[in-house]
Amino acid sequence: MRRFVAQFVLRNTGMPFLIGRKIEMAQQFKDDGTVVAVTLVKAEPNIVTQVRTKEKDGYGAVQLGAENVGALNKSEQGHLKDLPLVKTLREFRITDGAEYTRGQEVRVDAFTPGMRIDVVGFSKGRGFAGVVKRHHFEGAKATHGNKDQIRMPGSIGSQRQGKVIKGQRMGGHMGDERVTVKNLEVVSVDPATNVMAIKGAIPGARGGLVLIRSTSTTTIWHA
Secondary structure, eight states: OOOOOEEEEESSTTSOEEEEEEEEEEEEEOTTSOEEEEEEEEOOOEEEEEEEOHHHHSSOEEEEEEEEOSOOOHHHHHHTTTSOOEEEEEEEEESOOTTOOTTOEEOGGGSOTTOEEEEEEEOOOOEEEOHHHHHOOOOOOOOTTOTTOTTOOOOOOOOSTTOOOTTOOOSEEESOOEEEEEEEEEEEEETTTTEEEEESOOSSOTTOEEEEEETTEEEEEEO
């Protein structure tokens, strides 16, 4: 099972972070009657599966687990000994993990309406795309004698014996990239259904994994 471990550093250890899944976009009404476009995220209770300390591991971090499963391989079962079996693990760097304990639950009610958050996800995959769609090239004129060249990239202007200059804008794989949207607002939180409403759009398709954290966090490394 391939795992991606994301690490963040928190300036304030009291700030929450959570693993969830994007549901869909919707609308909600505020008390004054205005309509707000929101994205609904379902975040089941997360389990603290590991706490790293600077003295033992060289850095402070909290590893969260989400999405219960029926079975895992032996190494994963050993890592989650005496804990619920979860298939999704993400690690968040913090300055001090003393307030966290292994087996502790982190729920959606750790966030409150009006709180500012950052949301990390993976954008929708678009497959192979040409330069017009991928880089917004204008293309050639659709005129006489320009057959099959309208959406072509044109000359790349190489002057190095045919070598393609690194970073040249060309056709290729588009989307499915890690995207962070910062400074979003929590509109509402429903602890009964574990659903959070976030103002605006967040990256990813329906059902995509998202990481939610307070805006007082700073990404320092991810893989």
